[in-house]
Amino acid sequence: MPGESISIRDLAHSFGExxxxxxxxxxxxxxxxxxxxxxxxxxxxxLLELLCGLRExxxxxxxxxxxxxxxxxxxxxxxxxxxxxLLPWYSAIDNAALAPRNRGAGRAAARAEAAELFERFGLxxxxxxxxxxxSGGMRQRVAFLRTLLSGKxxxxxxxxxxxxxxITRAEMQAWLAQALEADPRTVxxxxxxxxxxxxxxxxxxxxxxxxxxxxxxxxxxxxRSPDRDAAVTHPAFVALREQAMQALREASP
Amino acid sequence: xxxWLPPLLxxxxxxxxxxxxxxxxxxxxxxxxxxxxxxxxxxxxxxLWQNRALLAENAWVTLREILLGFGCALLAGxxxxxxxxxxxxxxxxxxxxxVASQTIPIVxxxxxxxxxxxxxxxxxxxxxxxxxxxxxxVNTLDGLRSVDPDAIKMMRTLDASxxxxxxxxxxxxxxxxxxxxxxxxxxxxxxxxxxxEWAGSSSGLGHLILQxxxxxxxxxxxxxxxxxxxxxxxxxxxxxLAERRVVPWR
Numbered sequence: 001m002p003g004e005s006i007s008i009r010d011l012a013h014s015f016g017e018x019x020x021x022x023x024x025x026x027x028x029x030x031x032x033x034x035x036x037x038x039x040x041x042x043x044x045x046x047l048l049e050l051l052c053g054l055r056e057x058x059x060x061x062x063x064x065x066x067x068x069x070x071x072x073x074x075x076x077x078x079x080x081x082x083x084x085x086l087l088p089w090y091s092a093i094d095n096a097a098l099a100p101r102n103r104g105a106g107r108a109a110a111r112a113e114a115a116e117l118f119e120r121f122g123l124x125x126x127x128x129x130x131x132x133x134x135s136g137g138m139r140q141r142v143a144f145l146r147t148l149l150s151g152k153x154x155x156x157x158x159x160x161x162x163x164x165x166x167i168t169r170a171e172m173q174a175w176l177a178q179a180l181e182a183d184p185r186t187v188x189x190x191x192x193x194x195x196x197x198x199x200x201x202x203x204x205x206x207x208x209x210x211x212x213x214x215x216x217x218x219x220x221x222x223x224r225s226p227d228r229d230a231a232v233t234h235p236a237f238v239a240l241r242e243q244a245m246q247a248l249r250e251a252s253p
Numbered sequence: 254x255x256x257w258l259p260p261l262l263x264x265x266x267x268x269x270x271x272x273x274x275x276x277x278x279x280x281x282x283x284x285x286x287x288x289x290x291x292x293x294x295x296x297x298x299x300x301l302w303q304n305r306a307l308l309a310e311n312a313w314v315t316l317r318e319i320l321l322g323f324g325c326a327l328l329a330g331x332x333x334x335x336x337x338x339x340x341x342x343x344x345x346x347x348x349x350x351x352v353a354s355q356t357i358p359i360v361x362x363x364x365x366x367x368x369x370x371x372x373x374x375x376x377x378x379x380x381x382x383x384x385x386x387x388x389x390x391v392n393t394l395d396g397l398r399s400v401d402p403d404a405i406k407m408m409r410t411l412d413a414s415x416x417x418x419x420x421x422x423x424x425x426x427x428x429x430x431x432x433x434x435x436x437x438x439x440x441x442x443x444x445x446x447x448x449x450e451w452a453g454s455s456s457g458l459g460h461l462i463l464q465x466x467x468x469x470x471x472x473x474x475x476x477x478x479x480x481x482x483x484x485x486x487x488x489x490x491x492x493x494l495a496e497r498r499v500v501p502w503r
Contacts, residue, residue, distance in 0.1 A: 049406070052406075052410050054406050054409060054410070074409065074410060075412075077410060078410045078411060079406060079407060079410040080407075081403045081406065081407055082403075083403065085401065085403060085404050085407055087404070087421065087422065087425070088502040089425040089502050098408070098411050098413075098421070099411040099412060101417075101421075102408070102411050102412045102413040102414070102417050102421075103412055130502060132502070146411070150410065150411050150412065152410070156410075
């Protein structure tokens with residue numbers, strides 16, 4: 001079963017004089033999905049980079065599946081940045097298949113692996129398209145498949161839909177919920193959108209302004225409904241969103 | 254065709270104006286010169302045709318210097334850019350030197366190189382390479398350093414090795430920069446070849462231009478300049494074509 005636990009203890013990180021995050025504690029079970037929301041500049045992206053082993057923290061400890069070294073975390077986490085960052089010199093399918101290629105698979109084998117997911121996630125027929133020929137939503141889907149195909153148990157998603165328009169974003173949220181249903185992983189989702197975080201996660205942590213620390217934690221309604229519109233207009237969801245907004249307002253400077 | 258029409262019309266108009274100004278003697282009168290010193294486009298074209306064998310022979314000499322020098326600069330510039338990109342220490346140490354090297358006028362060192370390396374093709378090749386090296390190296394290095402840091406982070410979480418990051422992200426990002434450096438180099442390469450020939454040679458378009466100037470063969474001198482410009486334009490065009498093939502995503 002893919003998915004590893006995450007354990008973060010008293011984590012702090014500074015860039016020179018600037019304290020980005022301070023005293024973060026977080027436990028996440030395998031296949032848990034946690035949303036991180038907070039005011040801009042609260043260190044959300046730094047937290048993801050620390051988690052993925054792209055940086056070493058100034059203080060405290062992070063373990064992913066019991067592995068606390070940076071290379072060990074890097075082997076267990078894959079990172080989906082805010083922008084899709086599809087490489088314009090590769091076709092859609094070659095972009096999605098980057099991880100198998102990096103692991104040494106031949107081009108045909110890597111494409112075959114990606115083609116299966118293209119079919120499953122509504123991208124069939126666009127395998128050979130260049131990234132510039134795809135719509136915003138499709139580009140994000142290819143970027144997500146690229147993250148999935150890394151085969152890593154932990155996905156770090158950094159505001160994956162921030163660049164999309166409201167309607168596409170809502171569609172992509174429902175799509176991601178389904179994709180995670182079909183292929184569950186441990187997910188840390190950074191978002192500036194409280195509704196998105198609550199809809200996609202089991203739990204939402206609210207971070208304070210810099211230096212970021214967790215000031216509130218909310219449990220999202222379970223189980224997640226496949227009908228996004230129905231889910232987000234449910235009175236319990238609306239009340240929860242209000243609670244999260246209140247926490248966020250208090251956390252903002 | 255529509256794209257080519259405006260520049261063609263402009264060139265035709267300029268040549269036409271030049272033809273009128275010379276055939277009426279307007280320029281020669283204004284400068285108080287003998288009219289044979291100010292050849293008309295028709296006279297230059299005639300000289301181009303009559304001296305075609307001589308021009309072709311000398312053009313081949315110069316073209317070879319340009320192509321070989323450009324090729325050496327391409328290899329050296331590319332190699333230098335990659336090395337400086339991969340090693341921060343080397344970049345900090347060598348970059349100021351690289352820029353400083355460009356402040357030495359090529360006209361000054363050309364005669365010295367001829368003294369050192371003789372009258373053969375070696376000093377010409379070296380001078381053309383020196384003049385082409387800088388735009389290629391600096392542009393390529395800029396391209397390699399312009400890669401989005403987030404793309405490198407993404408590649409690292411996708412298990413990419415240093416070599417794979419270079420091959421799949423950095424090198425393709427730098428390609429358009431390499432081509433724009435190469436195009437600048439192609440435009441200045443003939444200048445390098447002419448300087449090199451002026452510093453000491455017995456053939457080539459630069460040598461011919463110098464000879465014609467001394468003998469007041471102005472029409473043939475202009476014809477040689479025309480051939481030289483055509484070589485530079487052809488090289489520039491070939492590179493633009495190659496870029497379109499190699500960098501189709503641009």
